[in-house]
Amino acid sequence: MPPRTTPTVRQLRLGSELRKLRERAGMTAAEAAAQLGAERAKISNIETGRVGVSAARVRALARAYHCSDEALVKALVGMTGERKRHLWWEEHRGFVPHGLLDLAEFEHHAVTLRTVQTATLPGLLQTVDHARALFQQAAPPLPPHEVEHRISHRIKRQVVLFRDDPLEYTAIIHEAALRMQFGGRAATRAQLDHILTMSEHDHITVLAVPFEAGAYPAPGQTFGYAAGPVPQLDTVQLDEANGPVFIDAEAQLETYRSVLDRMATLALKPEESRDFIREIARSL
Known part of the structure; x- marks a missing residue:
């Protein structure tokens, strides 16, 4: 999927919250990418809202970051499918x-x-x-x-x-x-x-x-x-x-x-x- 040129505020917020979880876990983008078997650029593009992220990947990232806040994870998962909706x-x-x-x-x-x-x-x-x-x-x-x-x-x-x-x-x-x-x-x-x-x-x-x-x-x-x-x-x-x-x-x-x-x-x-x-x- 090509990077977005103008992510929406909602897409930016999803990426920002994933970045906050990673930083609280004390992990670098490279370490997070290694956990997922992805390139470091993938994590960076997710965190800046430039590429989409699936519900499964959000859950995988939350597990990698040891996030136990189920309400927050559920809310973040709820934000993943919106890029396909035409509002x-x-x-x-x-x-x-x-x-x-x-x-x-x-x-x-x-x-x-x-x-x-x-x-x-x-x-x-x-x-x-x-x-x-x-x-x-x-x-x-x-x-x-x-x-x-x-x-x-x-x-x-x-x-x-x-x-x-x-x-x-x-x-x-x-x-x-x-x-x-x-x-x-x-x-x-x-x-x-x-x-x-x-x-x-x-x-x-x-x-x-x-x-x-x-x-x-x-x-x-x-x-x-x-x-x-x-x-x-x-x-x-x-x-x-x-x-x-x-x-x-x-x-x-x-x-x-x-x-x-x-x-x-x-x-x-x-x-x-x-x-x-x-x-x-x-x-x-």
Whole structure:
């Protein structure tokens, strides 16, 4: 199988976790390859997500690395067959930036997702008009057909909230983001009404952080924290100017868990948040 030129974030994560297991076992890539009767380059390519790895090989590597965490091994095995599946975001490959495909994959596989929004509203809760107003302000400007491709991709991402096993989703939104008028007053009012409607679903929680809550951690940062099937597979996604960035080092995960917990203490309760958002909508 030829190496992949652009591994997805999911493929990179599988390889990264196998590398972590190898390093904890105190083994070099050459020693791991010898255990499997493979070339050293094979291990390196697996760990960088450049080639696929079978379920049987994942189990063999776990045994070689003396990994006794059956839940983790099962989760890693579950990631091996996905490269053969054609999921909806593949239809957008070549039409939107690669990072947006990774973002859809990130959300699709999350067990739960918590986001912090301080300047923009959550993509999973945006209306078409709001998304269009955002993309029309891109710098450099996007051609109209690229704007439409990105809108389509953004709205399709929201399927995770409507599938048979909907994603458990919590959005912590600062008042600054709620008051941004993308698309004008009418579009903003409709957007806020949509957030209120979505917040009535049992699996969706919206928490508003008012200005009067004062200082908050990581000001200006927008990120999502996705829980994996086991804690070792938790991932944080950061919104950056050049696209989403994904991190999974334990120290970084702990930092963002702390930020989420702090933001939650500053936020209004769910029903208070709904009342707060209604007041902002009425003021428009």
